[in-house]
Amino acid sequence: MSFIPDQIDMCIMDILQEDARTTNKEIASRLGKSVTSIFERVKRLEAEGYILRYIAVLNKNKLGKNLVAYTSVTLKEHGHDRLPAFEQKINTFPEVMECYKMNGQFDYLLKVLVADMEAYEQFNLTKLSKLDNIQKIRSLFVLAESKFEVELNLKTGLQTKLQHKNK
Numbered sequence: 001m002s003f004i005p006d007q008i009d010m011c012i013m014d015i016l017q018e019d020a021r022t023t024n025k026e027i028a029s030r031l032g033k034s035v036t037s038i039f040e041r042v043k044r045l046e047a048e049g050y051i052l053r054y055i056a057v058l059n060k061n062k063l064g065k066n067l068v069a070y071t072s073v074t075l076k077e078h079g080h081d082r083l084p085a086f087e088q089k090i091n092t093f094p095e096v097m098e099c100y101k102m103n104g105q106f107d108y109l110l111k112v113l114v115a116d117m118e119a120y121e122q123f124n125l126t127k128l129s130k131l132d133n134i135q136k137i138r139s140l141f142v143l144a145e146s147k148f149e150v151e152l153n154l155k156t157g158l159q160t161k162l163q164h165k166n167k
Helices: 007-018 024-031 035-047 082-090 117-128 157-165
Strands: 067-075 096-101 108-114 134-141
Touching: 007 024, 007 035, 024 035, 067 082, 067 117, 082 096, 082 108, 108 117, 117 134
Parallel strands: none
Antiparallel strands: 067 108, 067 134, 096 108
C-alpha cells in the first residue's frame, strides 16, 4: 500500500520548508500534536522520500557567485549510452546547479552559477565545450532576479487555521 501524506504531514513539510531548524517540539506546539507523533511523522516522510534533505539557502551574491547562466546543450548523438554519459560528466561540474533533460530544440538545460562572465567563459572553454558529443551550446544570462523560491507551495486550509490560532 502506498503512503499518501495527510494534511498534518503537509503542514509539517511546509513548516520545515520555511525553516528546517524548527524542532519537533515547536512543530508539535504549532499543530497541537504530541512531540512523539511529530517525530514519527517526520521519520516516515523522510523514509518515504517526501523529505529528501535539509539545507541552508545561501546568498549567492554575498559569496561572489554573481552570474547565473541558463545554458542549452544539443548533443550530436542520442544513443542509449550517450545521454547517461553526458549526465554523469555534467554532474561532476560544481558550476552546474541544475541539469534537465529536455524535449524540443535542445537536449539539456543547465543552470550555471559562477562569479562573473570571465568565470563563465573559463567554464565553457575548459569544461563544457570539451565534453565529447557536444553539437551546440547556447547561453542566456540573468540580468536581474525578481523571484527566487525553493519552497513548494503546500498551503492547506488546516495550516492556515492553525497559524491563525497561534497568533
